[in-house]
Amino acid sequence: MLKRKFMKRLAAGIFSLFILFFALPVFGQNIHVKGHVTSDANQIVARPSVSIKGTATGVTGDDNGDFEINAPGNATLVISAVDFTTQEIRINNRTTINVTLASLNRSLGEVVVIGYGTVRKKDVTGSTVSVKGETLNEIKAPNIYNQLQGRAAGVDIVNNSTNIGTAGQIRIRGNRSITGNNDPLIVVDGMAYGGSVNDINPDDIATLDILKDASATAIYGSRGANGVIIITTRRGTSGKAVTSYNGYVGMVKAIDTYRLFNGTEYAQFKADAAVGNSLVANANSYALRPIEQTNLQQGVSTDWQNLLLTTGMRTSHDISVRGGNERTQFFFGLGYYRETGIIHDQTLDRYSFNVNIDHKVSERIKVGFTSFNTMLRSNRTGTNAYGTATRIGPLFKPYNDDGSINFQPAIQQGVDNTQINVLTSIGNNDLIKAFSRRYQFQHNIYGEVRILKDLKFRTTFGFGWSQTLNDNYTGPNTVFNTNATTANSSLSQQNAEGWQYTINNSFEYNRTFAARHKLQALVLQEIQKNHFQAQQFNGVGVPANFIQDYNWQLVSTTTPQGGNFNETGLIGYMARAIYSFDEKYLLTATVRTDGASVLAPGHQWTTYPAVSVGWNLDKEKFLQNIKFVSALKLRGGWGISSNSGVGAYSTLGSLGTGFYNFGQGTTVGVNFQNGYTINTSPNPELTWEKTKGLNIGVDFALFHNRVSGTIEYYNTKTSDILLQRNLPRSNGTNSILTNVGKTASNGMEFSLSSVNIKTKSGFTWRTDATAFFNREKIVALQLGLKQDIGNGWFVGQPITTIYDVKKLGIWQTSEAAEAAVYGVKPGDIKLEDIDKNKSIGAEDRQIIGNFQPDLVAGMTNHFEYKNFDLNVVMFGRFGQTVVVTYLSADGGGAGYPFFMNSRVNQLKVDYWTPTNPTNAFPQPDAGVDGQKYTSTLTYRDGSFIKIRSIDLGYNIPNNLIGKAKIQSLRVYVSAQNPFILWAPLVRDHLGIDPEGNGTGNSVGSTAGGTPVQGRAITVSMGVPPSRLFIAGINLKF
């Protein structure tokens, strides 16, 4: 049905396109030609460059895109502009020529960054995705991860925090490594990037290219296996300087709050927990206190969550100037970003300054430099009392009758009576500080020498540095510190410094032989060194709150924390040849060899070969006549790359450190001694994990590029996987890192862009859609094992699985006798007894799920009408499991202490009582802190479809702004994260947003062990996710 509708619209679109393109020609000679240049997005192309082909004659158009030129009527005009493909048009004696230029990202003629160089898109043979900076900036977010979500096939990003300014977790084509790093390599302007994604101002990005398959990433050798994100920043261009300003301001709101028990429900919950008490019949040590009884009668039901929430603000301002002449081009940009949280007093500010210059010293020599500088300042971004607010009873009052804060609302509670009001988390800046300041720069300089016409030598030196300072102070008498005096205030200071340098030296040879043989060859040497160090000091007690952590001499007790030091070095040699014949047949071959300091001598060097081929079928005669095919290419590639999963010093083994006192003396070395026990064993044999990948892809463009897309299939095999093998505890060394595992993954990716409707009246509807799935599995474990329960690894299963007992329901009253056999009672969780031994235990654990989504998809719809444009970005993950940690009573780990115990408030769940024989949640039990087997309640369907953004813009018409020398001005309003269209977790009132606000281990299982080892997407009861309403402008003059 949908399909038919789509085809109908497509046909309409094609029809109108024909009308546009086949305008009637007029003949003439030596004429004065007037013209107007617009973009394919119906915007004015300012100052287009118009020249007569084969001559030096040319003009530059004005700010409105208008030009006038005298030319022979049979000549051809060459029209070009920055960011657009150059177009040639025969005058054919016309005196008025209106030209539409295709913006670069919408054309197959564009240039693609492939690492250490660029190729034309039609020459690409590996699997890459390119995203324009403008496309990214449709999402108003502080960093590229937030912006990329759902925008590139094969790139999966999940949120891991609702704190402001956090980046999320990114995976390109899923996980390959079991224990190692699965994060992609980030390259900025050709240099491996050591900073954080938050240091990159999205507004400075011109294009972002992602290398996905091993044939494309092999050039990065030991760092390439997880994919490579190559960011190219905006640079100067020759021509009159253009100044741009982009800015927006918006407000941030929580999308919802957690549905907890209200006052009356909470009272009933406590009563029901007394009935369920398994230790002392019909008793509840946490029964309502007199004050709660009184408040219950008065109808008090405090919504503590709402008291904490506020409206946040997000604003961004970027101004840049770029320009230059033939010899020298420059760019500089200033940026300011500020965000305040939906929790009071959370702030994040980023100041960025970016400048680059390219200069031709002579015909042979070119030099340039790039400098990025960022300062991030944040305070209290991770600080909130939300955990306390969701636990404190709704029958306590937040305020006293005189309007002052009820300092210890639960004072009569007996337990938890020292709990201080969560409202003390608001304001109190003297008492609560969690300040972070990060300064980062990356400076690259390069020199290029053209030795021969076709041979270029280039050397680049890049140096990046960052320094982070964290200051924390928690004074007394707040929810975060229940002590009464500054003697027990706590504080800490952490300093971290990182630097990294990279040296690249390369020869590049570019030549076309006999017109049809095109060769691009590159030889490169790369040296990289990374350094990181950090120190932290914790302290307790200062004489006054305003001292905070500014004067450590006044701190009563200072405790130095373990230091952090890490240095790694890498040397690589790489060669690459890209060959094409007649633009039809393409071949790319690379080989790289890398030496790494983190491996033991004798095992340091690894070689990575790769080869890929392509076939531009559209250049073949047999396709020339098939008019609806604009472009068609088949690609295939194979290669090997690694991930740098071996951490520094891990081949050496390690000792655990402790401390001890012999007697009450204080002489260090005699009474006070450092202690060591064996931690991990050395393993000098370690080597890199190696990923071999095969990739097959089809790129197509149909109906004069109105529909274009890519379909890819890939298959990767990763071997020598580093497994921190847990050893039998009786070995006396708990683990050893070994290269033993194998994993495999395969998947498909679909990208489709289409111009669905384009009418004469100026209405356009375009859709960019991506969808992908990745299936990963463990192929081999150590010693040919089929499963390694202790580590949670199972051959044939994804890397992160859930291995736990399986909940069947709740024991019902009629099943009391059978429940008793298992040592439990009606109302307890009923579990599957696999071995039928009438006892639930470790042997009843089974694989009950994994965290791999069935499908991840994104869709962006663009609508344009006259000066209006509307973008809607949707994102969905289907068939994914999440761990909802607050549905378990694992107090020791990630769970929700006292869940179903009634000591504290919690999510309102449908729990069992003798009169409510549900199978959803067990009977509350006031007798036990941690109900057993509640981990089985946490595994939930985390599928969702959500709108990521709706963006409505209006281009102020030229006649209104042209006089003010303004090239273009767009104003827009935007809603980010406006709604979740579909999500079972939300539908069932078990959560606000299944996208997750954490990654990592889940809760422990009563049945033994950790049911989820490795990466799980977790949903915990932290600060709710937020939505954002924004208004902004884009201005060019």
Added chain:
Amino acid sequence: MKRKNILLLILSTAILFAAPGCKKILEEQPRTSFAPTFFTTSDGIQGGIAGIYSSFRGQWATQIWTQLFNEGTDESLAAAVSDVDHWAKFNNPLIKGQNTDNYLGFWNTLFIDINTANGVLQYGAGADIPVATKTQLLAQAKFLRGFCYFYLVTTFGAVPLHTTFNTSASAADAPAPLADVYAQIIKDLTESANDLPPTPAAGMGKPATKSTALYLLAKTYLWRGWSSVAQSSDFTNAFTTAKGLIDNKATYNLDLLPYFPDVFREGQEYSKEVLMVIDHTKDLKFGQNSNVGAGAVNGQENKSNFFWRMNYPTVQANYPTLTGSNVCVRDVNNGRPFQRIRPNTRYIIDVAFANRANDSRYDGTFQTVWLSNSVVSSVKGSTGVTTPRGTLINGVDTAIWTADRLIPPAQRAAFKGIIFEPEHLPGATNPFTASYYPSVRKFDDSTRGDMNDYSDRPYILFRFADVYLIAAEAAFKGGGTMQQAADMINVLRTRAALKANQTPVQYAAAVAAQQITSAEVTLDFILEERSRELFAEDCRWWDLSRTHKLYDRVVQYNSQGGANMVTYGADKHFELRPIPQTQIDLVTEGPKFPQNPGY
């Protein structure tokens, strides 16, 4: 090609392949951590010893560990907030498989310690340090290896035996024969006793010395004597070794303190009665303590004063009606009411401590009265909470009394505070509950920085009184005469006769009443004497397991675990703790690691 071009090419090629400092870039030097090769240095050996001692802090006097080894005996019951009450109740269906990992931490720590000791012994023998120092350090390593194997074999039975430094990635392991494990312990303890000094160096607290090694050796003989791999000389060796310690107590600077309640008084942790402590100190770093006021969040802190403490700050003025203000509030002196474990008062009051009149050990062990305080550290004499029977005076009036008997109504009416009475006595008005019961006072610490803080008191692990009890048990089992057994016990009972504010006549009468004859020495009597002397000192389960009396005495005295013991424990499998499931799961090479029977 032009000359200039060639020059450029050569120059660029030179840059490309010069690779400055290449070699250096590929070298690595950690700066914040140590590799196992550190054990080849003298600092490494010494650090290995300190590291093992330090690891014990993570077990003894910690929350779960304390419950695991004290709950589920005749002496104690799970209290209101027990974490591992399946062990208190011997709920075998809940224990099997899933809860066997409760013992993982203990198992894991001891084996890491053993491997560390093996590393010290292996590398240390060749280290370039003075012989005398080296001998001492290696003797410590041998003692600690023997110590760890002693606890493993007595807890889990046959366990894997490793005596060389293990750095291999083997996923195979199997229990060694029980006899071999005992033989290795005896060898290690004997050798270390030869080399260790008779007394600790001045100011070094109470680490292992020759006497500690001999004490543990005596106890090992005793254990093996009771075991399936007993040798005929075991009880004799146990008796002789213990008696040797007693006879030479002056050499080792050991003795009983004259007054029982002094043994556990704050500040007496290195007294003559103490053989070995797990040391603690106020220092945050070397004591591995959390910040004052942080709520004792480190896993290495001494929290022994929490777990047996009743929930005194929730007793309301109108109890048992749940109205009125709390008659006590939580503060440093009263302690942190963790209610994890409580005395089994039926056994304590009616059996073990039945003779409270002549024995100072009941009052020396239990806190039964709580003085009124209405705010933290109330001023003595200030006005406290008003109960139906009057207004309490802070610091003067008893607000809560957990009596050891039924109190007559008249006396109760005249008492302003709240009286709890033993729950097993019919007619108790306010019976003891899982929250309200006599609490253990042996680990009290009044100098803690905050009411929720850890204790900085060294944890007394072995003390001289146990040497007499070992000797008595060994004599009773044939290592000596029955008279010798009675004599050993009478030394302790005589000491226990001394009470505060006694007249000489009263003392003489008490001493006389405390004496037993050889005919009175039975296994049950010895076990009850151990209760009186060693209550809450983390040895009860082992005592019952060693003497194979766990089943009988739990069934006889423990209302919480007795029924399940009959249902599930008739095969006496509870005398061994289960092998942690993680250990079993991780043995993936070779034969499957066997679980102990019954689990």
